Amino acid sequence: MSRRPEILFPLFADLKGLDGVGPRSVENFAKMGVEKPGDLLFTLPHNLIDRNPIKTINDAVLPSVVTVEVTVGLHQPNAVKGRPYRVMVEDAGASFQLVFFHARKDWLQKQLPSGQKRIISGKLEVFDGLAQMVHPDYILTVDEADSIPPIEPVYPMSAGITQKLIQKAAKGALARVPDLPEWIEPSVLKKHGWPSWKDAVLAAHAPQSTSDLSREAKARERLAYDEFLAHQTTLAIARANTRRAKGIPTLGTGKLRNKVLASLPYKPTGAQSRSIDEITTDMADNNRMNRLLQGDVGAGKTLVAFMAMLAAVEAGAQGVMMAPTEILARQHLAGLQPLAEEAGVVLEILTGRDKGKERTAKLKALADGNIHILVGTHAVFQKDVEFSGLRIAVIDEQHRFGVRQRMDLGAKGDAVDVLVMTATPIPRSLELSHYGDMDVSVLDEKPPGRKPITTVLVSNSRMDQVVDRLKAAIAEGKQAYWVCPLVEESELVDHAAAEDRFRTLRLALGDENVGLVHGQMPVAQKDAAMAAFIQGETSILVATTVIEVGVDVPNASIMVIEQAEHFGLAQLHQLRGRVGRGTEASTCLLMYASPLGKTAERRLTVMRETEDGFRISEEDLKLRGAGDLLGTAQSGVARFRVGDLEAQTTLMKIAHDDARLLIHEDAKLQSRRGNAVITLLYLLEHEKSIRLLSIG
Incomplete structure (x- = not known):
């Protein structure tokens, strides 16, 4: 199980064995990500020359x-x-x-x-x-x-690699292509009219016309599907492994949840009720829950998560909710406290700020089971934080936490169920590729009473008019956010810009009316500025993007975003979602510097046209690509050499369904097709998932 099949050895041999490739070329090929003959097979021509x-x-x-x-x-x-x-x-x-x-x-x-x-x-x-x-x-x-050659393929190149050299090396690699067992399900293969793997590789390197270079060409489509299938099989194995990890059934009585629902001034949306049912059904099951709850800004995720934690408390266990920042953790605490009081459960917060006796007392109460629900930041991961019976961990804003941290949190109790919440609606193709190991609940309705937000594009040259408008709004008792530009990826430069804007607005609007929050401030100062704004003591809050996620001030009805063209779509959508939470009609002013580039103009236009987070995320994917959308550094977005995640969503969906069915029917991949899929996993270097098969 743990050894690469011999048939693949020639593709994993030394590059120097190929015609014309010497030590210097090996270094230059490495810059292209080509380190063995197999890599050349997936480095496809991007053009052709008619000779x-x-x-x-x-x-x-x-x-x-x-x-x-x-x-x-x-x-x-x-x-x-x-x-x-x-x-x-x-x-x-x-x-x-x-x-x-x-x-x-x-x-x-x-x-x-x-x-x-x-x-x-x-x-x-x-x-x-x-x-x-x-x-x-x-x-x-x-x-x-x-x-x-009448038609000559043109390959991508890097410094030190000529077309002649890469053509010669590719020819050598193609001579090593073995006949591999078929891993694609026969009906899928037949339906799409795809060639065998070997024929597909040979054809992809010998295009006869420009149509052979397109992703719709049968040979390329098949190779893209192979990548998606290997990736989805890896996720399906990981998912089956999580599910095989036996859970403890959590059967709540409904008593506490009913108390909270009865106290709400509104009825939960259909999407909220459906998601609560999906989550509590998972919790009652013998297998461990691993679920993603995604919903647009203000779709009511926190209530759904709180209901899940109450189900655990009803069953005599505990729940924890993790937030990426202290501001967010404190806000969750403030939002959930009234609901916890209705239900009669003890809710506490644990952050890096807890020190000395106070911290010791909290840890003791937690270990004794006297705290039912804990809200916290990364401080919850510390070794001395022990629960008496943790049954569910809710993680807010998934992309700030890696898979390893999810597992660390799960290890704080026996067979802990995990619920991940994200306020960034994820396009279906990305959801499948990134969260394919998780079940998904979607909140696609806004709670009643959320007012639409009017979005206006304003040139920087009209700054004075914007400030005058704010002056009038303050006189009417309104509150506003003013978000300063992302100057560069540096909090230092960002906060300098925020401090400058803070000074100019205080001059124009009065010292007592304007507060400031940025990432470089001491925590106590930041919290004090937030608290003053939440309580209405200041009318304008000048901020960097630290307020992007989760801050909830119902009276704030104006959002000014300076140099909006420098922000991504998802970020603009998150920022705009900070207003429109109260009874007032709300406005978002996107200020920009002329002239606007094409992409920036498209982004701002999309913002003006729609408030639908799912549509915005699809547009964002088109404009930025998958790696940027989830922040490649932390996201682990799969990198495909032939497949195109944005353009081939349908193929990804077929691969997703096929992989889940395959692992369901043949968990250890021991059938004839299962063995062929193992060859595919080795070919595309998904060894880790093969190790999971032997563990499972």
Whole structure:
């Protein structure tokens, strides 16, 4: 189980075994991510050159690559150093020049003897009214004409790698392609009309027309599907492993939840009720829960998560809710406290700020089971934090926590159920590729009473009018956020900009009206500024993006985002979601500097047109790509060499369903097809999941 199949050995051998590849080339190939012959198989041509011969260059549209039979004329060496050597040639209807720099005269006279016929192939251009070809790619005798490929693939390159070298190396790698057992389900293979793996690889490296280069070409589509299938099988194995990890059934009585529901001034949305049912059903099951709860800004995720934790408390256990920042953790505490009082449960907070006796007392109460629900930051991970019976861990804002931290938190109790909440609606294709090991609940309805937000684009040149408008709003008792630009990826520069804006607004609006929050402030100062704004003591809060997630001030009805063109769509959507939480009609002003680039203009237009987070996330994916959307550094977004996550969502969905079915029916991959899939996993270097198979 743990050894790579022998049939794949040639693809994992040393690159130096390929024709023309020496130690220097090995270094240069490594810069392209090519370290073994198998990597070359997935480095596909992105263009092609048509080298079919023509009679005369009069038939060509220049500049272009031409292949033509010529009679060699006069040689024109140049005595001046650095000047080119020229050779006149003539085809069936026109004459042109061949141009050589730093060329040896004796070599050229041997290659191109005057009066002889030669086949020439290369890029022909017009320069100063003369047609010329600089350094032809091929100079051959008429007898050798057949050795020029009629269609030549063009590969991506990096410094030190020429087309000739990569073509030669790819040819060597293709000679090693083995016949592998078929891992695609026969009905899927037949439906799409895909070739076998070997035929697909050979065809993808030998395009005959530009349509063969498109992702819809059968050979490329099949190779993309192979990548998606390997990736989804890995996730399905991880998911089955989590599920095999036996859980403890958590059966709540409903008593505490009913108390909270009865106290609410509104009825939960259909999506909230459905999600609560999905989560509590998972908790009551024998297997461990691993679920993602995704919902748009203000869709009511916190209530759903609180209901899940109450189900654990009803069953005599505890719940924990983790937030990425102290501001957020304190806000969850403030939001949940009234609900906890209704239910009669003890809710506490634990952050890095807890020290000394107070911390010791909290830890004792937690270990004795006297705290039912804990809200916290990373401080919850510390070794001395012990629960008496932790049954559910809720993690807010998934992309701030890695999979390892999810597992660390799960280890704080026996078979802890995990619920991850994200306020960034995730496009379906990304959800499958990134969270494929999790079950998903979606909140796609807004709770009643949420007012639409009017979004307006305002040029920076109208700054004075914006400040005047704020002055009038303050006089009416309204509150506003003013978000300062992302100057660069540096909190230091960001906070300098925020402090400048803070000073100018205090001058215009009065010292007592304006507060400031940024990441470099001491925690106590930051909390004091937040508290003053929440309690209405200040009317304007100047901030960097620290307020992006979760801050809830119902009276704040204006959001100004300065230099909005520098923000991503998801971020703009999150920031805008900070207003529109009360009874007032709300406005979001997106301030920008002219002229706007195309992408920035598209982003701001999408923001003006829609408040639908799912549509916004799809647009964001189109504009930014998958890695950026989840922040590649932490996201572990799969990198595909042939597949295109954004454009091939349907293929990903088929792979997702097929992989889940396969692992359900053949958990250890012991069938004939299962063994073939193991070969695929080794081929695409998913060894880790194969180790999980042997553990499971």
